[in-house]
Amino acid sequence: MGAGLRLAQTAKLLLGVWMAGIVVAMFLVIPPYVGLGDAGRIIVMHVPTAWVTTVAFALSAFYSARYLWKRRAADDSGAVAAAEVGFLFCALATITGALFANIVWGTFWNWDPRETSILVLLLIYAAYFALRSALDDVERRRRLSAAYNLFAAVTMPFLLFVAPRLADSTLHPNCAFIQGSTCDGVWLETKGVRIGQLGDVVLALQGLEQRGDVAVAYVEVRTPGLQNVALLEPTFELASGKPADRPEFPGQQFLLAVEAVDLANGRALLNIEAPGTGLLSNSRTFWTFMAANLGFLGLFIWLYRLRADVLVLQERLARREVVHELPA
Amino acid sequence: MNFLLDPAIALYTALAVALSVWIGVFIFLWRVDSAARELRRRLDDESPARPAAAPRATLEVRGGRTQQPVSITEPKAE
Known part of the structure; x- marks a missing residue:
């Protein structure tokens, strides 16, 4: 085992322990909140997954742009892998948000501007995967999906950061829970x-x-x-x-x-x-939250690199089969 | 099983479930990672397949003087 591989394996093990520690801290270290009870704990899972979604889609767009420039298959694999893992994290953010909404707002889904915009973002990236699966020609699939991915990435900051704030108000804790953020009323x-x-x-x-x-x-x-x-x-x-x-x-x-x-x-x-304003003003909650951000970022890096590796291996296996089928 | 949802220990039940899910996800990822690494190693170790013959084109003037065929593509080295 080489030094690089040993380092990577150690980092993965540390990530496993780190994330287990965050799960424990989420339930046992951070305090409950008046009016929210234990529902406030979900911030440790919900917000980092949403942030990692942003990083993932931005990275996917970077790989797509690089593919269009250099036409390397590895860049296409990187773009797909980052988009897939970003989609997974986006779905997790939506699900954890819906669980929180059911406790605090009394319904899983009420078409709040934040809920609607993240659903639109999920649909945009679902269309990216549908586009890829609809094209048989490999070169054409890579080229068109890379171009589409750049357009999808342009909508991402608008849907995640701008659109929810354009509305007069939103029930999302962005304006109701964290002091200092604006909610115009x-x-x-x-x-x-x-x-x-x-x-x-x-x-x-x-x-x-x-x-x-x-x-x-x-x-x-x-x-x-x-x-x-x-x-x-x-x-x-x-x-x-x-x-x-x-x-x-x-x-x-x-x-x-x-x-x-x-x-x-x-x-x-x-x-x-909402009761619980200033959720992150408690230092135990704040540091657990920051540790979760770091942990989820590490988990994303591991997942997307693993997925990109698997995609490259799939392609190598397919090419190998084609070569072996050629007449001598 | 209802005792698991008792308010006094429900938090610990949720913790146990979340921790079990994470451990399961981690083990799954570790195994997929190992399998991918092993597959890559085997593909790298595998002797490369015999490369396909490089296409070879020749030009020959017909209907005129006889000439030696001219090769414009060198045969691929094997």
């Missing part, structure tokens, strides 16, 4: 635009009044399908300029807050918050 007026939407919840501002040193907003909340309608009264501290009472949405673990008011014009900025 919605301005409603008592004499103008009274009705707005946050995620899939419709809000109607019924009134706004000053009660002592707090402003009280009367907001009618309707959940999808009008299953629940409730009148909530979030308040806003005028002296400190911060939200005070945050009533809970009926049947859901989301809170409604007034983030700013303009009493003179009867306007209020309404936003949603």
Whole structure:
């Protein structure tokens, strides 16, 4: 066994132990969160798989571009392998996100902008694999799929990072859980635009009044399908300029807050918050999360290189069979 | 089996399941990795197949003076 191989084998063993440690830490080291309970632990699996998806699809595009430039079969194998493993991680991110959504939002799937965009991304890469399997001519398959892959990669940052933020609001924890990230909320007026939407919840501002040193907003909340309608009264501290009472949405673990008011014009900025805001502010959670990112990246590298190796071996075996079948 | 879902130990049940899944995935990957490496080694060790004969073309002038055929492709070295 050569030194390089021995090093690679040791790295794989270490990766196995590292990931086992992350699994243990996910359940035993990081604390549960008020309002979320144990559901918050899934961040250790969900976010790193989504990040690795980005890396995988970007690497796949790099190999495709290099294939179009140098026309080497190994680059095509690298592009396919990275795309396949990226697809796997993207599916894992979607599944773990749906599990989280079922606990926190009360449904596995509610067409949130984030859910919709990742589904579109999955379909785009499913089309990449369908395209490859539809073309029999090897050279044509490689060339066309490499060109398609470059277009697919262009959509990836838009679908993962831009599209979910273009929506007025999303229930995804990107804006509800991690402090410092932006979630603009919605301005409603008592004499103008009274009705707005946050995620899939419709809000109607019924009134706004000053009660002592707090402003009280009367907001009618309707959940999808009008299953629940409730009148909530979030308040806003005028002296400190911060939200005070945050009533809970009926049947859901989301809170409604007034983030700013303009009493003179009867306007209020309404936003949603989820219990557990600042999920990563706990140091144990943060370091477990960072270790998971590193571990999943290592796992991706192992998986995609292994898959690329298998693809190259398949091609060598096929070529060998063809040569052996030739007449002498 | 319901005791496994008891709130007091449900967390440990979930941990055991997740850890078992990871160990299973790791063993599977390790075996596939070993098999791929062994296959590559065998293909590398295998004596290369007899290469196909290189095509050989000759030009010959017909209907005129007789000339020696001219080879434009050297035979492939074996």
